[in-house]
Amino acid sequence: MFDFSIITNWLHQSLLSVMPEVWAVVLECVIVGVCIILMYATLAIILIYGERKICAFFQCRLGPNRVGKWGCIQVVADVFKMLTKEIITPNQVDKFLYKLAPYMVILASFLTFACLPFNKGAEILDFNVGIFFLLAVSGIGVIGILLAGWGSNNKFSLIGAMRSGAQIISYELSVGLSMLTMVVLMGTMQFSQIVEEQADGWFLFKGHIPALIAFIIYLIAGNAECNRGPFDLPEAESELTAGYHTEYSGMNFGFFYLAEYLNLFIVSSVAATVFLGGWMPLHIVGLDGFNAVMDYIPGFIWFFGKAFFVVFLLMWIKWTFPRLRIDQILTLEWKYLLPISLVNLVLMVLIVVTGFHF
Amino acid sequence: MGATFETIVFGVLAMFIIVMSVLTVTTGRIVRSATYLLFVLLGTAGLYFLLGYTFLGSVQIMVYAGGVVVLYVFSILLTSGAGDKAQKARRSRLFAGLVTSVAGAALVLFITMTHHFVPATGNEIPVETGINNIGRMMIGSGKYEYILPFEAVSIFLLACIVGALLIARKR
Numbered sequence: 001m002f003d004f005s006i007i008t009n010w011l012h013q014s015l016l017s018v019m020p021e022v023w024a025v026v027l028e029c030v031i032v033g034v035c036i037i038l039m040y041a042t043l044a045i046i047l048i049y050g051e052r053k054i055c056a057f058f059q060c061r062l063g064p065n066r067v068g069k070w071g072c073i074q075v076v077a078d079v080f081k082m083l084t085k086e087i088i089t090p091n092q093v094d095k096f097l098y099k100l101a102p103y104m105v106i107l108a109s110f111l112t113f114a115c116l117p118f119n120k121g122a123e124i125l126d127f128n129v130g131i132f133f134l135l136a137v138s139g140i141g142v143i144g145i146l147l148a149g150w151g152s153n154n155k156f157s158l159i160g161a162m163r164s165g166a167q168i169i170s171y172e173l174s175v176g177l178s179m180l181t182m183v184v185l186m187g188t189m190q191f192s193q194i195v196e197e198q199a200d201g202w203f204l205f206k207g208h209i210p211a212l213i214a215f216i217i218y219l220i221a222g223n224a225e226c227n228r229g230p231f232d233l234p235e236a237e238s239e240l241t242a243g244y245h246t247e248y249s250g251m252n253f254g255f256f257y258l259a260e261y262l263n264l265f266i267v268s269s270v271a272a273t274v275f276l277g278g279w280m281p282l283h284i285v286g287l288d289g290f291n292a293v294m295d296y297i298p299g300f301i302w303f304f305g306k307a308f309f310v311v312f313l314l315m316w317i318k319w320t321f322p323r324l325r326i327d328q329i330l331t332l333e334w335k336y337l338l339p340i341s342l343v344n345l346v347l348m349v350l351i352v353v354t355g356f357h358f
Numbered sequence: 359m360g361a362t363f364e365t366i367v368f369g370v371l372a373m374f375i376i377v378m379s380v381l382t383v384t385t386g387r388i389v390r391s392a393t394y395l396l397f398v399l400l401g402t403a404g405l406y407f408l409l410g411y412t413f414l415g416s417v418q419i420m421v422y423a424g425g426v427v428v429l430y431v432f433s434i435l436l437t438s439g440a441g442d443k444a445q446k447a448r449r450s451r452l453f454a455g456l457v458t459s460v461a462g463a464a465l466v467l468f469i470t471m472t473h474h475f476v477p478a479t480g481n482e483i484p485v486e487t488g489i490n491n492i493g494r495m496m497i498g499s500g501k502y503e504y505i506l507p508f509e510a511v512s513i514f515l516l517a518c519i520v521g522a523l524l525i526a527r528k529r
Contacts, residue, residue, distance in 0.1 A: 025363075127412040128412060128488055136417070136420035139419070139425070140400075142428050146432065150389055161435070162432075188490075
């Protein structure tokens with residue numbers, strides 16, 4: 001099994017040989033930060049291209065096909081277009097809040113992104129309270145959206161921001177409860193340990209019925225958390241032009257766009273980590289030969305494979321179902337998902353206490 | 359060397375918190391005030407992370423950034439108009455506010471200076487407190503464990519929810 005900590009340890013040792021420890025740590029922090037930003041941008045480009053192609057195939061179209069083979073550098077061209085665009089500040093807006101809002105959204109997205117375990121030994125923020133930290137920092141994004149709606153001085157933006165706030169706050173409960181259900185089964189919140197514990201079977205199989213229910217609830221609520229799919233009415237273009245980012249242009253809009261796609265990836269990879277084993281290969285107890293073969297595939301390939309599988313599921317949902325109304329969204333959360341998750345939590349506790357899990 | 363690095367980080371965080379707290383009370387626009395308050399609370403969470411107490415830092419972000427400030431901003435958006443600004447404070451009020459804050463600062467300084475702190479026991483590197491220990495402490499019933507306050511707070515919160523529903527329900 002490829003262990004990424006060999007590389008990081010080698011880097012640390014070689015830096016220690018030329019400079020004191022403090023500067024080595026500072027330099028490593030900078031390197032890690034640059035790596036996060038690069039990965040973030042690359043993943044966003046891949047996801048946007050994937051979304052446009054998948055959307056096109058669902059609608060029996062071809063999608064982007066002019067720039068590069070199968071249009072594969074279309075999104076790169078779009079990124080450069082967006083980078084060179086003028087950033088317009090509308091008249092009579094609260095300039096400070098208007099300019100701050102995209103950075104709050106992207107900050108929350110970066111912090112959650114840094115929690116993900118990409119490979120064995122490649123965790124960036126690996127706290128003891130991992131999942132809890134992830135849920136906490138993802139809450140900062142709501143404030144960015146509310147500030148964007150308020151700062152734009154535009155009623156469509158404000159309505160979009162209010163809808164988004166109501167929706168995200170509501171669905172955070174279901175995300176939290178389904179994660180809590182899994183924490184009961186896992187007995188830890190640290191991402192590296194969560195993955196290690198799935199060496200003899202993924203938690204989706206270990207926790208069978210309640211884990212499956214939690215998985216489905218998490219997918220629905222996570223989809224709503226990133227304002228996508230049938231839950232995209234904060235930016236419902238047919239009624240609110242573009243919701244909370246109507247007034248944003250250039251890279252300020254780009255930040256919202258990036259954060260939306262990366263939040264999709266983050267939701268998917270948390271699902272992949274908690275339910276589908278993260279970077280842990282598919283192991284079946286008793287089949288040692290099979291397990292050994294699976295171990296030859298590096299962990300990050302497993303991680304990205306699982307994450308992109310869940311991304312595909314979410315895109316499938318998005319391009320299949322029509323948009324819900326705001327009252328239907330709130331009804332779905334408060335009258336169905338929340339009671340189901342509470343019952344599911346009790347069910348999981350009973351199963352763990354009586355030892356009915358694998 | 360490690361200690362001085364931590365001191366630098368602490369100094370930056372402390373300056374950030376001080377500047378943002380002053381801005382919170384001096385700005386005229388209420389949404390900006392809430393935003394500066396958010397930065398104060400995030401800075402405090404940063405202090406907890408510096409101490410290695412990631413649980414408390416996460417709780418700080420979860421409860422204050424994710425809960426309280428969102429609630430503030432939400433209720434401001436629902437109640438006030440875009441052009442609302444605070445009235446300029448009268449001179450007597452400004453004076454009273456200054457006296458109160460100076461007295462408060464003096465009190466805090468006095469307590470901090472005269473308090474006898476337990477010296478560090480050589481273990482300089484902050485150790486992360488395990489969530490398992492926190493959980494056991496929270497619902498344990500032994501000595502120095504917190505089952506009774508925990509349950510009291512949950513009943514109190516339940517009463518708050520029922521009360522809020524009673525006030526907000528349609529007649």
